Amino acid sequence: MREINWNCKKKFGFKDEEEVLKTVFDPDSNIEFIRIIFPDILGRRMDFSTPVNELERVFKEGKGFDGSSVEGFMRIEESDLVIKPDPKTFRVIPWEYQGFNEKTRWQEAIMSGDIFTPEGNPYDGDSRYVLKNALTLAKKEFGIDDIKIGPELEFFLFPKKNTAEPLDDGGYFFGGLHGEIRKEIQLLLKKMGIDSEYDHHEVANGQHEIDLKYLSALEMADVSMLFKYVVKKVARMHGLYATFMPKPLNGQNGSGMHVHQSIWRKGKNLFFSSNSPYHLSQKARHYTAGLMEHSQEISAVFCQWINSYKRLIKGYEAPVYIAWGQRNRSAYIRVPEYQPGKEHSTRIELRSPDPACNLYLAFATMVMAGLKGMREKYDLADPVEENIYAMSNAKQKRLHIKTLPPNLTKSLDYMKKS
Template identity: 50%
Template sequence: MADFPVFNCKNTDDVIKAVKEYNVSFIQFWFVDVLGTLKSFQITPSELEGAFEEGMGFDGSSIQGFSRIHESDMVAFPDPSTFQMLSFRPSDKPVARMFCDIKNPDGTPYEGDSRYVLKRALAKAAEKGYTFYVGPELEFFLFEDSSAPKILDVGGYFDAPPLDLANDIRRDIIFALEKMGIDVEYSHHEVAPSQHEIDLRYQEALKMADNAITYRAVVKEIARKHGCYATFMPKPLFGENGSGMHVHQSLFKNGKNAFFDSKGDFSLSLEGKQYIAGLLTHAKELTAVCNQWINSYKRLVPGYEAPVYVAWARRNRSSLVRVPMYKPGKEAATRVELRSPDPACNLYLAFASMLAAGLKGIEAGYELPAPVEEDIFEMNVQERENHGIESLPGSLFEAVSELSKSTIIKEALGDHIFNKFIDNKKIEWDNYRIQITEYEIKKYLPFL
């Protein structure tokens, strides 16, 4: 595979020059539907200049959560700053990609575009002087194929070969990501058999959302090249830990970390405390966006390291929100970690919702409760009540019910996506609840 440079295109001229210089055969235009599923179409270099000027039209009525038939014309405008070669494609006929902003035919932003939702949230933060940074930890499983969860190894947390049999796969994933300009901090085997984690270096939220979408595509493609299947399904194995996406986040203002105060309790500023309080206060409303599938709630149960209790702490990993203490007292390292999301969510909507909840905490001056450092998993119901600890929704149905009442998330997502998302999830729940499972047949048929 040829070593293409990491591009840093500033404008359309930079992209057109790179396409010609490296003899790019096709350019893929990427965007996501309301559920965060990657969508793509490709154009030839001869169409590129026109695409930058006028966009590329497509039928939005065929995209989940987009338009109705009679308002189906959408236009995709590529963002030149996202131009990179696809490192997993053959080098003799290189293919590039750009993320797109979806617009209406009159040139106005399309309200069903998830990327626009995040851009709008970031613009609101910018009005207050904030830049939002995130660092997600996306876990995944590697199986023999997509037909059944057949594990490749029996390794556990931080295991090395021969227990970890995917060292080479993770290495190739990292190389592929770095060739696309995506910085990786570290990788390792996770707790469950055949489960892995590759952590991306923190980045401004829009760029990170684009990077994380790319990450999911690269992981799947490199796994396929190794003859196996990668999945971000939250809970594919019964009795084992599921895959989470802990999201480290911070706000910077005037080049300084707004969450840091060397003289504050826990080295947290007032803004940092209020931001955490915002996440906790609106945690139930956030859950459907950050954990959007039926299967997500098979992971969010006590006993498998997934946080289900609304509390915060510094070292306690059973809490929903954590302030990591790897480098106590260091400004750049001060951040908040939300531990409930899973890696199968719509990343643009999830980041926008987290930011909206945190900013609400700052705007309204929410008061942060005391941290809970005891193991919440070991507490009984009465002990949790004494600490004022509530639980996250226990099913997609409960989560959607909480979301439907949320004015904060509705404002963040906009009416279109908010309603389309809820409608889709209600249909998913209805389809699920009428199924007859193997568990029910084995449990009830012999005696009922």
């Protein structure tokens, strides 16, 4: 992979189709292809590319495709769908692609796309549309104009695909173990307008974490899918294999995606209260209670693979019990400790999701569960600040602490009854 010389005057942060077209048709841009991406029902990245000279038509008409060939979309007898790129997601990819001939090189840009029916209506099975609907409901019903999301995305690096041999024997915060790969990933993301907050080696051998700076929910879903693409690309260029599989190694910690979240109106964090316990407002308490009340039935969205439940077991810092606390990392939800003067940082941290989920559906589900808690004014249980792993069954029962589903089959049973 060879980084490019930046000839484009603008590489990200576009507002409309006109601005995008002006950039790609600039003779100095050197962009040859536009890659348009979207998730299937499992959250896997689907994409197609179009030459730059076709982009104006694709903006106007979209690009038709066979929806029956995409997992979870359409039946074969009604399979036609149309994808249209969202110009606000346009980003120039900061490396060159190379063909079989080393001299054949080209440059691309990338956008997220929305799915429509042939009649021009949004397609209900489009995960991005599902998230948009959840955010629209939050605005319409509660006046929430922003829901900020900050995921902690963990992944493993292996020396090659289909091997269970870790790349290193490092642990939490170990220095010098492939940290240069994390830096390379972050530098490329920054050139695409995607900021990170920090990176480090995680607990398990060969496990890494890069935390992205929080963004609005829809943009974070788009960015997180790009993040996974860049991580895998950089690893491959180093002859390595990156995986977001929840539990690739038995006997070691799995990869989670702890999701920090807060709701906002007119620039004000609605989760903050200056005189409430844990500095959580009543809205925050209702929202958190919604996530806890529906935790069992929404587990299949956050943890959608059989392998996901190999991570959700005692002893590996993964949540098993449905409780909340401040410093308690055995709980389902954690409330990071308030720091004076940082009201904007008041948030909750949902700890059960893993990075192999459909990010759009996961974020939408979190929002909808939280909104239901606010709508119906659910009461939030008392916090639990002791290690629930070590707590007796009798005490768990006395405190009304339930457990997450132990496997995907049970999760789906809860979902069907929801």
